[in-house]
Amino acid sequence: MYKIVERKELAPSIxxxxxxxxxxxxxxxxxxxxILRIDEKGERVPLTIADYDEAKGTVTIVIQxxxxxxxxxxxxxxxxxxxDFVGPLGQPSEFxxxxxxxxxxxxxxxxAxxxxxxxVYPQVKWLREKGVNVxxxxxxxxxxxxLYVKEMESIGANVHxxxxxxxxxxxxxxxxLLKELIDTGNKFDEVVAIGPMIMMKFVAKLTAEYGIKTIVSLNMLMVDGTGMCGACRVSVGDEVKFTCVDGPEFDGHLVNFDEAMRRQTLYKSEEGRKLIAKEKEEGHTCSCKGGNN
Structure with missing residues (x-):
């Protein structure tokens, strides 16, 4: 069993x-x-880590x-x-x-x-602790x-x-705003975008015009979280990737966002969930260990 040591409201329904x-x-x-489960009969809920404290032995998550x-x-x-509270899962940020x-x-x-x-917060925190300008x-x-405005400012990030x-x-x-900052002389070596799928799509489209490397997180596609169900399948360049085992972060200029958004919508419908369940029963080909081939 995993104890909830703190709970607080951040915004409406968040x-x-x-x-x-x-x-x-x-x-x-x-x-x-x-991945957490509320009780033995609860569904698996994948959530990106929002903070972690080794000294206290705690992990922070934010839920909508x-x-x-x-x-x-x-x-x-x-x-x-x-x-249940299982992790850490997925690949760390490449930096x-x-x-x-x-x-x-x-x-x-x-x-964000x-x-x-x-x-975004644990990534910014990690970089600021290493002296990187963010x-x-x-x-x-x-x-x-x-969300997290004061927290970002407190660790020395330049917040907009x-x-x-x-x-x-x-x-x-x-x-x-990003375009305005770039056009007024701000030089960024890399952009990391995490948020709604449509937002990440257009951030990547914009940065491609400026030739700025861009990383996006497709965490909202995850369902099972182990690479077994195939629900988080996404095309990245010429390869098929699975968000939960290969990601959740990928090169934003290579992600097929239209396909990813269709899949995200598919899982929300009853018919779509049945299709994904059928795919799981039949097995799928993936790069993950333990997947069906």
Whole structure:
């Protein structure tokens, strides 16, 4: 059993949970995810890690209450327990493996849309601890939907605020703000975008015009989280990848976003879920260990 040591509201229908999970906290790296189950009969819920503290033995996750399981999670309070909390899973962000001196010479821009600010935070934190210059665009519908602004600022990131309605910061799309920053002389060596699929698609489209390397996280496609169900299958360049085992981060200029968005929509429908279940029964070809060939 895994104890919920803290729970708090961040924005409408969005909440944070800090979970006591020492082994996960000890091994976690930026970009990875966990899978939890509320109880023995609960469905598997994959969530990207929003923070981890090895000393405290805790892992932080941020959840948006949009379905049956996440709404059930929403009703849990500090002091209660989760049945399962498995991880870390997936591949860490690639910069974790880069030469530190080379990394320190870079200026990296993160574009965080909505709940995407949560998985962006541990990446920014890791880089700032290593002395890397980091900018972050945090976007939300309104000022009440902005996440992790103070936390990003407290670790020394250069934060740019963007809201759809102009209630805080720049009024408009994150892509327009990113373009404005680039056009006014800001040079970014790399862009990392995490948020709604459509946002990441247009961030990648914009950065391709400027020749800026771009990484995106396709964590919202994950279902089973082990590479067995095939629901997170995505085309990256000429290869078929599985988000949960090969990702969740990929080269944004190579991702087939239209295909990914169709698959995301497919899983939301009853007919689509039946199709994915059929694919799972029949097996699929993937690059993951333990997959059916």
């Amino acid at each position: 909440f944070l949970m800090e979970i006591e999970a020492p082994r996960v906290a000890k091994s976690a790296k930026p970009g990875q995810f966990i 209450a949009i379905g049956a399981s996440t709404n059930k999670l929403y009703n849990l309070q500090a002091g209660e327990y989760l049945a 974790v493996h880069e030469d530190l001196e080379t990394l320190k010479k870079k200026r990296i821009m993160f574009v 849309g909505g709940v995407g600010a949560a998985p 900018d972050v665009i945090i976007g939300g519908k309104t000022k009440d939907h902005l 605020i963007c809201t759809d309605d102009g209630s805080a910061g720049y009024k408009g799309l994150v892509t327009n």
